[in-house]
Amino acid sequence: MEHTTDSASHTNRDGDHWRAVSPATFRWANWDAESLLFHGETGETHILNALPTLILLALSKGEMTTAEILALCLDAGAPSPQFSDKIHTSLQTLSEIELVELAASP
C-alpha cells in the first residue's frame, strides 16, 4: 500500500505527453477526499489524495500534456498558477509508482 501526495517538488516540461498505465485494470474505491486504487498491472493498492486522483481519472480517458492537465486542474478549482509545481510533482510520483508514463509526442 502506497500513499501518494502532492508534497514533493519536481519539474518537467509542459509539453510532455502523459498516459495512464493500463487504465483498464484500475479499480477505484472512494471515500470522502481519499481514494484507493487497485492497479491490476502491478497488483499494488494505492491510497491517493484529491490531486493525483483527478489527474489519474483524466489520464484514464486518454493522453494529455502537462499543460492540459494544469488547465484541467485550474478548471476544477485549483487555487493559482503556482499549483503547477504540485502537478509536476504528482506526475513524477505517479510515474515512479508506475501508474502513469510519458507517451511519445504525437
Place this chain on the structure above:
Amino acid sequence: MLTYRVGPFSVRLRTPLHDLIQLVRWCYGTNVDAEPRDLALFNVAVEKGSLSRRLFAPQAVFRTDSETPFQPFPRDHAFALLEWGLNWCIATRAHQYLMLHSAALERDGHALILPAIPGSGKSTLAAALALSGWRLLSDEFGLLDWKTGLLQPVPRAIPLKNDSIEIIRRFSPQADLGPVFPRTRKGDVAHLRPDKQALSRDMETVRPAWIVFPRYRAGSSVRLTPLPRHLAFVRLSQNAFNYRLIGVAGFAAVEHVVDTCSCWSAEYGGLDSILSALDRLPSPAP
C-alpha cells in the same frame, strides 16, 4: 487415525500420542468423527520426535503431507503444536477466502470483526465475548468469502497466553480451559474450548456488521472512535494474510466489507467496559 471438522475444513490426524487424541476429543467434541466435508481435507500427523531425544527430552513433530513446517516441540506441547500447525494449513491453502488475521463473533445474526494488531488483546477479548453470549466464529481467521461477502465460521480453541489465562479464569467460572502448556515459544498457553453452539453452527455464515480495531492500554477507560473508511481499508488489507495473492478479488472484498460495516477503533483497559461498549454498537440498518 482421528477425523474431525473445523468449520468448512476436515482434519485427518494420525498420531501415536494418546494425550493428544484426548485433548482433541475434549476440544472438538461432537465434531470429532463427524462426516468429513468436501471443501478441504488436511492430512496431518503429530509424531514422536527422533529416537535419540525420546529418553530425556521427548519431542513432537507436526507434518502435513510431505512437509514439516516447524521445528519439533516438547512432546507435552503437542496440542499447541497441532493447533499452530492447523493455522499454517489454513493460511497456506484456504485462498477461496480473504483471510483476515482477526477474531470474529456473532450476535443477533450480525458479525463483529476484531482484527489482530500488536497489543490488541484480540484472543482475550474474543474469549470474553464468547463467554458473554456472543457466538465464536473464529479467534484467528476471519474467513471472508469474497464471492458472497459472508464470514465463514471456523470455531477452534482460543489460545490464551500468560496473564490472559488467569484473567479469563477470573472473568468467568464457566470458562472451559485445557491444560497450561508452560514456556512455549509464545509463553504459557492454555486453550479455551469452543462451546457446543459454536461447534454445531459451524456452517452458518454471517454477514459482517462491525469492524473494531481494539487496542488494550492498562488503566485506560473505554473509548470507541469512528474510523474513516479509507483508513479501515488500509488497516484491514494490511491485516489480511492473502490480500496481495488474490489480487482484485481481495480489493473488492475489503471495499465491500468496509463499505457495509461500521468501522471503529477502540481503546480499553478492562474487559467489562469494552464488552459493554461492544454490546451497545449500533445495529446495522435492515
